[in-house]
Amino acid sequence: MNLNSGTFRLVYENALFTFGKMILLYFTIPLFLLWLFIGYFFTLGEDVVAAISGPAYVIISLFAITGFKNIFPVAIGMGSTRTNLLKTFSMVSLVSVLVTVFFLNIFQWMLLTLYERWNVAANILHPAILFKQEYSFISYFLIDLMFVTFIFSITFLLFTIYYRLGLKKSVIWLMVLLIIGTLLNYSGVVNFSLYSWLTTKDLNVTILFTFITIISLIALLMTYPIMRNAPLQPKSKKD
Structure with missing residues (x-):
């Protein structure tokens, strides 16, 4: 087996x-069946929100x-390069996110369809x-895919920064950025109300998805230059 196939x-x-067992088999399908049971045998009002995707978002962030x-030292020990590992991890993760989000939306569509047929007033998260x-x-x-991809990418980026800088330096830089951002926002130099802008502009889903x-x-x-020469062990919490 060559290095690429091994990685x-x-x-x-x-x-x-x-993605396959933890998210879909252990969490999504049981939650789907649970909300089907509750919707069929109990009276649910509009204030009830059936949630089957919450654990998936958390697990994807943790992954x-x-x-x-967990993979990093093993892959390097097998002889893989950091560049190859980063490319492989990113591509496999993005494809896994795509497939997982698709099945999540299939289950949500099925739940919504059955709730409408049974005249259940509950909403779907x-x-x-x-x-x-x-x-x-x-x-x-598309919106769900955009949302989950964003969660995964930002979480991975923040992890790589923490990996290279350590807890102390990461917190210091985070506070510096928060202070600068707060001063710029309240001084009127920059307006960070991105959510308000997106919701009030009635943007096309395709534009939002692309953005x-x-x-x-x-x-x-951005994770590539950060982890290109990363050591096998992260910075200690004291660094």
């Missing part, structure tokens, strides 16, 4: 367990941290309701 198999097997952290009230599978899927996806890809690309 791919290592990342793939970890992603398969996390961006623990997945790479989905990030797309912040931007688009009328349900459309394609639009909801956030570009930010997510930039965040992933």
